[in-house]
Amino acid sequence: MFNRISSKFQTIFKQIRGQGRLSEKNISDSLRDVKLALLDADVNYRVVKEIVARTRQDVMGEKVLQSLRPGQQFIKVFHDRLVEFMTDPESELKLAHTPALILLAGLQGAGKTTAAAKLALWLKEKQKLSSLLVAADLQRPAAVAQLEVLGNQIGVEIFKGKGKSPLKIIGDAIKYAKSSKIGCVIVDTAGRLHIDEKLMEELRKIKDKYPPDEILLVLDAMTGQDAVNVAVEFDRQITITGSILTKLDGDARAGAAISFRSVTGRPIKLIGTGEKLTDLQVFDPERIVSRILGMGDIVSLAERAQETFDAADAEKWEKKWKKASIDLEDFRKQIGQLKKMGSWESIMGMLPAGMPDMEGGGDRIKRMEAILDSMSPLERENPVIINGSRRERIARGSGTTVPEVNQLLKQFKMMKKMMKKTKGLSEKLKIGGANWPLS
Template structure:
């Protein structure tokens, strides 16, 4: 979503870096461009005005102007103000510290992705050792109840049985009683999507809120709708006093204005973000990390957390034992690729590595990383176990057979073997050098 924004910020900061020492005029020119970048990204004009004023006040201080690296100081200020704009320092974790079952109510417009988000939230909570119950309280949209039941089956989470003709408030009350009797500690209420101007349906939400007193009232906003999502969130907040926001479709190609505006306009934190269609694609929102992503600085902490969430300790130990026993083979390489695939798209992961986003832009025209990984996996899977363990036996006829079996060319197979051989040599060097030698090699690398 933020690719275009990142590119434009990079262009502005390049001009700053090229000037060496900065004057007040240089900084004002740069901030004028930053203002245009944010307005083009569909950020609320009042938010842009306050943001630019805050950056200007700090950037024009003598500490910045007299600094040896004033451009870097200005970039640092922009990053800090972006993080503050999105709610840095606020508690954005869900507050579920209450007597179970704890009700969590999701509300928003129809089509924002509430039902899928309910499933994502249930899966996330179950991984935190909670026992959620999904409650379908949308009796208006055709097949809404069945959709939630389908989602529940996919993630193995129970869905309370409700019927289209029932009163939504009665459904939620019955679900709470059922949860108390059956040991569920969290109720996730999937309410009907509605227009914020529909007063009758908004009052239904008020009745659910008053009856169940949810610990969290989360407004689900479609980030693709841009500034309209902010206006709708403000309307819902006035009626329900929401506790936070879940932004969906943050992996889309919208301009990013909703993510930058919604907290400043509503005063309520963004708690979670949907980063894809899969049911495990829900992340805790970290304003400081998002600011770094927007400015092309990567997000290594989120990358580490993602790896820890998908790679089981037993799998990591098994792979380490296999590496020690057999060395770095095509089979262990394939297993590592499969682990990486569990973490999400390769393109998304690369954007979390500082500087990798720029490198990807420079490689335009080349095959996307995910397609390249599929090709590599197909080639390795077309080999016999013996070939995967010892690539040196791959003669011409074997390579032709592998190319036919994987739907690739002999040239593709040759290229993979060449790259793998180089990686294998590097692995052997690193093993011989040990930790001390490795540190010395890293110090000598140009970054």
């Protein structure tokens, strides 16, 4: 996530951290680099100018210049200004009615249908609120079926009405939700290639007849500033309550996330960070800024790990780690757990910049898993018995090669060695904490 901009900031920060003293000249130089990095990430020009001006003002303040580590202070000031720009007091979902009504709107392919299902799952798990997914996209023939597939995956009911208008379907859905005591009605609407009068008219009609608790504009972060311009237009025409910024995984530029609130005056409420239905998070400026600046998002990663890993399992693992007594079966379980945490890209996006190159990691993990699956339980328990002919069999069975099997066994051996060296997982994490750039 945000790899390009975060590696730029890492370079800028390295330079400024190396300065014993900050002068007007090196502050200006750094701020010029900061400005270019922000513009390159497709941040709105006015927003860039304001962020840079405010950072300059604060950095020039006595306290920063005279502090022991002025470079570090510079980074902190810039970090705080960015967070400030992106923070909105109204960023929480407000679902006042029963059933609450959430209308999702947006251009074609922005991720509305995916976001509808993600939101239903999120409400169910985080807010204990049941949802009804309403298929009000009657433009695309496959749209209803797509929502049905997603609804089935998460065990959420779908409401559809063949041949009816979106307005009628929504009215029926609300009635149905009321009688079935469903907490929230989430409406997936049709996308358009461009903002057109017909789309706006349809949304306006829905809004007038059934005032939603939330009108969330779903925007593709990959489109940078365009996403923000689209939002300004939607807001002007139908008044949105906020947005869901999708596709923040991968190589999305940071422009939309940084400029949105300042340009539109509306909050980003949620973000989509992957194709899996669990890849939806509350928009937390502090965490996003950490990612943009290349500081990683250890908080999200730890949270996700906590949600996924069974506490008892984790304890067992830690005990085994301390004794360095894990076998390949434990190794296999760990890989399974890691996979449950989400897509490889979404996990990698949370790690600080400058980590070893993990490209193609998702594929590598799949191959490792195939190798482990091809071993017999006895081999996993006792890897020393895996001789040459067994290696050949395992490679054949897993569709991999003998060098790959060898590599996995070598990695496992190294991991055991490392376990002997570190006393426990918790201590290992503390070592990581000391490298935290702002600490």
